[in-house]
Amino acid sequence: MHEHFMRRCFELARQGTGRVSPNPLVGVVIVKNGQIIGEGFHERHGGAHAEPNAFKNATEDVTGATLYTNLEPCCHTKKLTPPCAPLVIEKRIAHVVICNLDPNPSVAGQGAEQLKAAGVQVTTGVLEQEGEALNEIFFHRMRTGRPLVHLKSAATLDGKTALPSGESKWITGPEAREDGHRGRLQYDAVVIGAETLRKDDPALTIRLPGFTPERMPFRVVLTGSGKLPAGAQVFKDDFRHRTLVVTGPDIKIDSLPPQQVVRLSTLAPFPFDEFYNKLAEHGIYSLWLEGGAALHSLFLQHKQVDRLTLYLAPKIMGEGRALFAHTSTALQDLLLLDRLEVQTMGADLKITAKMN
């Protein structure tokens, strides 16, 4: 029974995708006499948490009810909204069922302790693995202090991403491309190398049938030369204020106002920590890398990639551009993947994995 209501919490939580970052996705269900009497989720960053939303939507008195939530109710006050554990106590909830404890050091079990101290029964760890997957981006940042970096690429079955001329649109089918847009939605920024901008002029927006995102992810272009086509879509379209160019200290960039140019102290060696910190100043806490090979290899070789998604089309190109640009010289130095999952996506294969 606990699992059933927790799955409903996950469904509700997912509705906040693309809107709550850097906060976690949270859904809450209030149950009395086996029936759901209130539901809510965290709808947007800065907005009410899932608990007050569920109380607001409750159709009857919640006294003595069980509250299900996929994340431990918060108890800290240094944030935009009031803490939820005292509210749960005030509403005289009898039992709180939690999927994951909040790794945020300001909570970290203290929310659950506060509830217990007030005489509320607390159950934790229900569908813990599913909850971890749902909030992978949030948990990763809380535990490591780094943004989750997700590398996505599309290739032919023989691992080629573009013709020798550089042409690459489109290798995979519409289902895989749509799935890629759903991936983008979860991240604060889509990152590309300047050569992909020059060759493809991608929009890097989210285009999903019947869905208008409340917020587009940032588009981040990495360049050492500053040679960027001024007429590129990312500099001209309606979301151009959400485009950033990342470059070195002295490179001239004319395509964007200075506040959209992120200047790093050096580009070689690439200062990843400085890069992440400067992106965080723009509210970017998770990255979706979309190519090309040079950008991907830069992140892979420095062990900066956490997760990988590869779409493989049932096509063979032969001579063409490889997925990655680096060279391995010894078999024991190959980059290793973990937790490989494979599914079909239209005519294509989708492979996801974690980097070791």
Ligand SMILES: NC(=O)c1ccc[n+]([C@@H]2O[C@H](COP(=O)([O-])OP(=O)(O)OC[C@H]3O[C@@H](n4cnc5c(N)ncnc54)[C@H](OP(=O)(O)O)[C@@H]3O)[C@@H](O)[C@H]2O)c1
């Ligand atoms: N099939 C797919 O999924 C897919 C996806 C994306 C791209 N592609 C294809 O991939 C090709 C482009 O890939 P690519 O490997 O040639 O290039 P890329 O990775 O897109 O871009 C390389 C450029 O990024 C910048 N850069 C890389 N490392 C840097 C660093 N440490 N500091 C500063 N800037 C840095 C440099 O820009 P500057 O030269 O300006 O210094 C470099 O030339 C295109 O043909 C595109 O169509 C395919």
